[in-house]
Amino acid sequence: xxxxxxxLGVASASQAQxxxxxxxIQGRVTSREGAALGAATIRLEKTSTGxxxxxxxxxxxxxxxxxxxxxxxTYVGHSPYSTSIDVAGGxxxxxxxILDERPSGTVVVTAPRSAYRxxxxxxxxxxxxxxxxxxxSVQVITAEQLSDQRADRVNDAFDYMTGVxxxxxxxxxxxxxxxxxxxxxxxxxxxxxISGGVWxxxxxxAAIIDRIEYLKGPATTLYGATQLGGVLNYIxxxxxxxxxxxxxxxxxxxxxxxxxxxxxxxxxxxxDMTGPLTDDGGLLYRVIxxxxxxxxxxxxxxxxSFDLFPSVAWNVSEATQITFSLNINVDKGRWDxxxxxxxxxxxxxxxxxxxxxxxxxxxxxxxxGIGYMLRHTLNENWxxxxxxRRTARIDGRQLFEFAGLKSDGKTMKRNWRDQFNERxxxxxxxxxxxxxxxxxxSHTILGGATLGIEDxxxxxxxxxxxxxxxxxxxxxLHGARQLLPPKPGFDRYFDNDYIGAxxxxxxTIIEGLQVLLGAQFTQGLITHEERRGELLFNKKNSGxxxxxxxxxMPIENFSIYASYSSSFSPTNAERENAxxxxxxxxxxxxxxxxxxxxxxxxxxxxxxxxxxxLAYTNALSQTGDKNPNGNTVWVQTGESRxxxxxxxxxxxxxxxxxxxxxxxxxxxxxxxxxxxxxxGQRLPYVPYNAGNVRATYQFDGMLQGIKIGVGITxxxxxxxxxxTSTGxxxxxxxxxxxxxxxxxxxxxxxxxxNINNLSDEQYFVSGGTARIVPGAPRTIRTTVQMRF
Numbered sequence: 001x002x003x004x005x006x007x008l009g010v011a012s013a014s015q016a017q018x019x020x021x022x023x024x025i026q027g028r029v030t031s032r033e034g035a036a037l038g039a040a041t042i043r044l045e046k047t048s049t050g051x052x053x054x055x056x057x058x059x060x061x062x063x064x065x066x067x068x069x070x071x072x073x074t075y076v077g078h079s080p081y082s083t084s085i086d087v088a089g090g091x092x093x094x095x096x097x098i099l100d101e102r103p104s105g106t107v108v109v110t111a112p113r114s115a116y117r118x119x120x121x122x123x124x125x126x127x128x129x130x131x132x133x134x135x136x137s138v139q140v141i142t143a144e145q146l147s148d149q150r151a152d153r154v155n156d157a158f159d160y161m162t163g164v165x166x167x168x169x170x171x172x173x174x175x176x177x178x179x180x181x182x183x184x185x186x187x188x189x190x191x192x193x194i195s196g197g198v199w200x201x202x203x204x205x206a207a208i209i210d211r212i213e214y215l216k217g218p219a220t221t222l223y224g225a226t227q228l229g230g231v232l233n234y235i236x237x238x239x240x241x242x243x244x245x246x247x248x249x250x251x252x253x254x255x256x257x258x259x260x261x262x263x264x265x266x267x268x269x270x271x272d273m274t275g276p277l278t279d280d281g282g283l284l285y286r287v288i289x290x291x292x293x294x295x296x297x298x299x300x301x302x303x304x305s306f307d308l309f310p311s312v313a314w315n316v317s318e319a320t321q322i323t324f325s326l327n328i329n330v331d332k333g334r335w336d337x338x339x340x341x342x343x344x345x346x347x348x349x350x351x352x353x354x355x356x357x358x359x360x361x362x363x364x365x366x367x368x369g370i371g372y373m374l375r376h377t378l379n380e381n382w383x384x385x386x387x388x389r390r391t392a393r394i395d396g397r398q399l400f401e402f403a404g405l406k407s408d409g410k411t412m413k414r415n416w417r418d419q420f421n422e423r424x425x426x427x428x429x430x431x432x433x434x435x436x437x438x439x440x441x442s443h444t445i446l447g448g449a450t451l452g453i454e455d456x457x458x459x460x461x462x463x464x465x466x467x468x469x470x471x472x473x474x475x476x477l478h479g480a481r482q483l484l485p486p487k488p489g490f491d492r493y494f495d496n497d498y499i500g501a502x503x504x505x506x507x508t509i510i511e512g513l514q515v516l517l518g519a520q521f522t523q524g525l526i527t528h529e530e531r532r533g534e535l536l537f538n539k540k541n542s543g544x545x546x547x548x549x550x551x552x553m554p555i556e557n558f559s560i561y562a563s564y565s566s567s568f569s570p571t572n573a574e575r576e577n578a579x580x581x582x583x584x585x586x587x588x589x590x591x592x593x594x595x596x597x598x599x600x601x602x603x604x605x606x607x608x609x610x611x612x613x614l615a616y617t618n619a620l621s622q623t624g625d626k627n628p629n630g631n632t633v634w635v636q637t638g639e640s641r642x643x644x645x646x647x648x649x650x651x652x653x654x655x656x657x658x659x660x661x662x663x664x665x666x667x668x669x670x671x672x673x674x675x676x677x678x679x680g681q682r683l684p685y686v687p688y689n690a691g692n693v694r695a696t697y698q699f700d701g702m703l704q705g706i707k708i709g710v711g712i713t714x715x716x717x718x719x720x721x722x723x724t725s726t727g728x729x730x731x732x733x734x735x736x737x738x739x740x741x742x743x744x745x746x747x748x749x750x751x752x753x754n755i756n757n758l759s760d761e762q763y764f765v766s767g768g769t770a771r772i773v774p775g776a777p778r779t780i781r782t783t784v785q786m787r788f
Contacts, residue, residue: 022063023087027095029057029073031238036128037099039119040075045082057128073097079242096318100241116144116658116696117606117650119599123213123233125506125516126193126222127433127444132597135516135549135561137610139163139648139662141212148696148709148741150250150754150783151206152268152292154234159713159737160692162646162662163216163230165685166766166773174766177229178216178614179642179668179686183572187425189232190223191371195427195452196389197234198329198367207248207270207290208309208327210237216646217614218567218589220545221520224450224500225569228589228616229642238323239284239313243275248785252294256760256777258353259297268292277312284313294333297777299355303333319377324370331365335399338773340473342409344722344730352762352774356412356476361399368392381435388428396420400480402771403465405473412473415465416483419458426453444506446518454496491531494573498524504547516549516563528573528582535629541586543568562594575620575634580627584636587618606650614642621674635674640683642668656698663691681729682719685766690715705745712738720767732772735763748788754781 029040036057043050044061047069051059064087073081078099085093117140122128124136131138141157151157158164158175165176175182182188187195189204197204213233219226248270255261274286288309295302311325335357342348350356371389378384396419403413431448462483469480504518522545527538549563567589573582595610619638627633644666651659668683696709714736719729738759743752760778767773 021089022065023089024092025061025064025071025085025087025095026092027059027097029053029059029075029097029099031078031099037075037078037120038128038130040073040099042071042073045070045072071095073099075099098241116142116660117603118142118211119603121213123190123193123215123231125504126431126446126448127506129506131608132557132559132599133514133551133553135514135551135563136565137163137216137593137595137608137612137646139214139216139608141214143210146206146209146211148707148743149739150741150752150781152250152294153203154206154209154212155203156206157212160660160662160694160711161212161214162648162664162690162692163644163666164214164232165687165690165715165718176685177227177232178612178644179666179683180227180229180614180616180640181685182227182229183569188227189234191234191389192236192373192387193233194371194387194389194429195223196369196371196391196425198327198369198391198393199331199365200367200393200395200423201331201363201365202305204234205290205292205305205307207272208236208288208307210235216610217563217591217593217612218545218565220500220522220567220569220589221502221518221547221565222448222504224452224520224522225496225498225524226567228567228569228587229614236309236311236325237272237286237288239286239311240274241276241281241284245271245273245788246785247271247788248783250781250783252779252781254297254777255780256297256757258351258777261780264295264297266292266294266296268294282315284315286311286313296336297353298336298338299353300359301334301336301355303331305329305331321375323373325372327367327369329365329367331367333363334359335361335363335397337399337402338771340402340405340412340771341730341767342405342473344720344724346733348409349772350473352777354473354476356402356471356473358400358478358480361397363395363397363399365393365395367394383433384431385433386428386430389426391423391425391427393423393425394421400469400471406470410473412471413465413467414469414471414480415463416469416480417460418462418482419460421459422457424455427451440510442508446502446504446506448502450500450502450520452496452498454494456494456496458490458492458494460490490533492574493527493529493531495527496524496570496573497526498522498570512553514551516547516551518547520545520568522568524568524570524586526570526573526582530629533629535580537581539570539573539582539584541568541570543586543588557599559597560595561597563592565591565593571618571620571636576627576629576631577635578623578625578627578633580629580631584620584634585618587616587620590615590617604652606648608646608648610646612642612644612646615671616640616642621678623674637672637674638670639672640669641671642666642683642686644668656700658696659694661691661693663689665689684721685718685732687715687718687734706742707745708740708742710738710740712736732764732767735761735775737761737763737775743783748786750783750785750787752783752785754783755779756781 029037040053042059053059066089068086071085120130121138124134124138163178187197215231219231250268252266254264269291271289277283290307292305308328313323339349369391374386376384398418400414401417403415428451434445436443500520500522502520507515524541529536545566545568547565551561553559569587571584591614593612598607617639620634621638623633625633647663649661668686670678670681692713694711699706716734717731719731722730724730737757739756741754756779763775764772765775
């Protein structure tokens, strides 16, 4: 026995002498909500050793000499993290690193990357993927950009987004994506990756949004019934593990030839509180309240909105996180149908301040929503996610609406409208993501199921007009009275339900060569019931929406990609054929896209260049006839195409200076239509050319805290759907607008001044139904934010 112990001791001593003198550090970087922070920067202080986390937030540092080190992790928009770590010979030190969002208004310079750019996104693939490795065009508007613009609502950022233009309506998300107007049948945006926004008359307030991720092109493969031109994914602000509170007050006024300084004032206020509810940080909260009281430059037009957005994040364990959120919205104001265009001649429009609606015409819009987000890590390779939201949107309006100009070119016919709408939406999505290898191939597998239940009620309780409601557009004399007895319009109920299952595989064939394959099978059911008649019919649709992509990286930080994507949308239940039913095929979208992406000089230069061809088939068009139900006859012979080029450039030549530019060329036309005269026409409100440039500079040294910026945005002429007296298509004129801002960050406060439309350019942002919407004149916005 003694001999055996002696031999064992000698062997142990020998092994100790031969023990490796280096070790390994492995880890994963995530946000407090569990999202992988790909491209986070990891470094060992006082050494040359470091790494960039992969798209799953994972990193490995090898051959680290034995000893004690300080490891630091940084990521844009998050507070730096440092920890002491002992490296033992032949061992692997494993870390789970969680980064908190950086407190608002603070400036932390940890790397040359700009807070105007993010390296990863999950919107295009529902997995955390580096943008340069994503076979699709994705544009991200960060919290820093929204803050610098002092945006009231997220659509304030649209002018600096390539491929997004204002559309043909006056309210209710009236914009276009890659040439195609959004459809109010489907909520035209996602909230944290799922439908269910509570706003209708306006876009969500910027106060609750952390960033905007715009996936361009059809996206049914992952998101079910969506908009043809793309997905706008609004990522909301989440609870933080640090106590933080802020109050922001913003004052706006006009200083132009139409509105003297101080004549029209608006005020908005935002309160934002967040922090831990428990000592161990397992339960976090955030409450954001936002109130806007807006007086526009238009005569007697005032709007008021209130949003409350509380949320709670529960870190059940290191493997499980769940976030609950509630959203309440109250939005109301005076209805404004803007400006008629006599004979489609802009020289004949009234003064841009003129409001032809009656002073008491109004709208109201109430919404609420409740939802949850769940993430559970099964092991280092597999993760389950689930998200669901229930939303209600109830709105109404009473107004004297435009009904067309008489032959004298100045007398507007009007109808008295009293309407009530209610919409109830339930959406759910569940996925499982995993990593596996088959031979030399590496796979990131995503499987999921999605559900949408949409119950909609439209009640036109009064819709009628006569000559007593006529009004002079140049000298409107108000005082019209409601017409009695009421003349009911229609009372319609629609149920749009769909369920889908999808599968996606991101395959790494060899280093620098990746393939994406995916498809969704969707089953939809539309039911239309007419309460003031005898209509009751339904229609089932089903289809498969495939997707494919290829990414080639011949050198580091440079990629070439190509992709195919598709969309599947049930037809609009309001539209009937000659027999009086909705027996139409689903509307389909197909897009082919190719481009290049770069992240050169450690992320200081970023470029995305894309070309695309987007086709919309099975589109509905009117015949002008009436069916037995007395409704307009629609036929399904339409097809439209949008072809274009888009460029997005971001340059940070040196720390503190950020330059960006975007350009889009869009040729969107009708290819087939029941009306042969429309074939070849450009799609309404789509400019050939649109672009923007922006520059911001953040001072250092003695002037640290000061930031200045300027932006220019514009587009060329946009055709409408109307013709002039000569038969030519009436177009909205081109315009160029300049914005500027300056801000100063104190230790606990920020003071900012933004001037939009610096040169007081008169321009028109959109139009519709023979009327146009003028852009706001020069606007001065002053913001004071206090942080606690």
